[in-house]
Amino acid sequence: MPIYPKGCQKQDDSCDETVSTPSENSETSIIVKNLTKKFGDFTAVDNITFEVKKGEIFGFLGANGAGKTTAIKMLCGLLYPTSGEAYIAGYNAFTQGKEIRKNIGYMSQRFSLYEDLKVTENIELFGSIYQLPKKTLKERISQIITRLNMESYADDLVRSLPLGQRQKLAFATALVHQPEIIFLDEPTSGVDPLVRREFWNMIYDAASNDVTVFITTHYMDEAEYCDRVCILADGKVQLIGNPEKLKQQLNVQNMDDVFLKFVKR
Numbered sequence: 262m263p264i265y266p267k268g269c270q271k272q273d274d275s276c277d278e279t280v281s282t283p284s285e286n287s288e289t290s291i292i293v294k295n296l297t298k299k300f301g302d303f304t305a306v307d308n309i310t311f312e313v314k315k316g317e318i319f320g321f322l323g324a325n326g327a328g329k330t331t332a333i334k335m336l337c338g339l340l341y342p343t344s345g346e347a348y349i350a351g352y353n354a355f356t357q358g359k360e361i362r363k364n365i366g367y368m369s370q371r372f373s374l375y376e377d378l379k380v381t382e383n384i385e386l387f388g389s390i391y392q393l394p395k396k397t398l399k400e401r402i403s404q405i406i407t408r409l410n411m412e413s414y415a416d417d418l419v420r421s422l423p424l425g426q427r428q429k430l431a432f433a434t435a436l437v438h439q440p441e442i443i444f445l446d447e448p449t450s451g452v453d454p455l456v457r458r459e460f461w462n463m464i465y466d467a468a469s470n471d472v473t474v475f476i477t478t479h480y481m482d483e484a485e486y487c488d489r490v491c492i493l494a495d496g497k498v499q500l501i502g503n504p505e506k507l508k509q510q511l512n513v514q515n516m517d518d519v520f521l522k523f524v525k526r
Contacts, residue, residue, distance in 0.1 A: 290315045290442050290473040291336065296345035296354075298331050305331040307496035308345065315441070316471040318464060320478065320487035320504075324524055328496035329477050333444055336475070338362050350441045363391070366435035366443035370450060374431050376420035380411060383419055384434050391438035398437075405433045425456030432463055436472070443467065445476040449483065461486055481516040490516070492523050499523040 291313035298306040306328045313319045323329045334340035336349050338358030347354035350364040367373075374383045381402055388398040406415050409429055414422060422430070428448060435443055445464075449457045461483070468474050476487070484490050485504050492500040500507065500523050507519050 288315050289313065290317075290350060291319075291475065292346070292348040293336070294346040296332070296335065296347050297343045298328075298335060298340065299343045305496055306335070309493070309496075309498045311491055311498060311501055313442075313473055313475060315473055316468050317489065318468050318474045318476065318487045320476055320484045320490035321493070322478070322481075322484055322490055322520060323493035327493040327524075329493055330446070331496075332493070333446065333475075333477070336361075337365060337367055337444055364441050366438070366440040368431050368435045368443070368445050368448050370447040374419050374427065374434060377418060379416050379418055380422070380430060381406070381415050383430070384437055387434050388437045393438060401437050405430075405437065409433060425452045425459070428452055428456070429460060429463065432460065436467060440472070442473040442475060445474065447477055447479060449478070449480065457483070481520055484516040484520070492520060494524050 289312050291311075293312070294310050295308050296306060296310070297304065297308050309328075309332065321329055321333070331340065335342050335354055336347060338349070338352075338354060338361035341358075342354055349361045352360040352364065354361065375386065378386065384402045384405055385398060388401060393401070406412055409426070411426065411430070414426065419427060419430070432443075432445070432448060449460050452460070457480075464474050464476070464486075476483075478484060487504060489501060489503050490507070491498060500519070502510075504516055504519075508514065508516070511519055511522065513519055513522070
């Protein structure tokens, strides 16, 4: 079976090394071309290229140390690239980091809310950071509380919530300013299967409203839920494609086998 390039199936258009520019494709949220990050002599991210469409759930996979976190920091405007090109929500990662941060949501692997504030206070704080009008923010707080069925928790300190509820609240809070793209860094780590399913229902709901979801996970069953996945190893893109098509093309039963095949390579 031919592979192109660096293990990508040629049948998948996402693996084409030619990517568009923001002006050429209004349906693309993230454009990455030959993006590289070096720390001295060490290359953490090595010449990666891919695109992510609006409303797409894009899984970013790789073992620890593969370069995922470094890549995400560049895409979020938190780390200056060494070379290449990257446009996030139409903004240049080299020159417009501040604009990028205004137009994305981010949920870190570690719990990102303030545990000594109430549920409503956390949402209000994050909404005020993005300078939402008071009336709009009040409406969104109400919407989030209702959507999460957290009416009975609204005035509780966040530290008192079960982990699953805290994770769902963190996700909803990251969307309070209605960003075009949301980055999720292993958002379901440590939560039980029922909460994971509820969390993914929230992801599907966001994507159905044209929010682009860029997610990292070590759960390969979650990779199956993505529209496409990108596997990194040693800072390089090894494979990009739809999970079901990749399993068929590689003649394997699950994404664990896909992942192990290319990480070992």
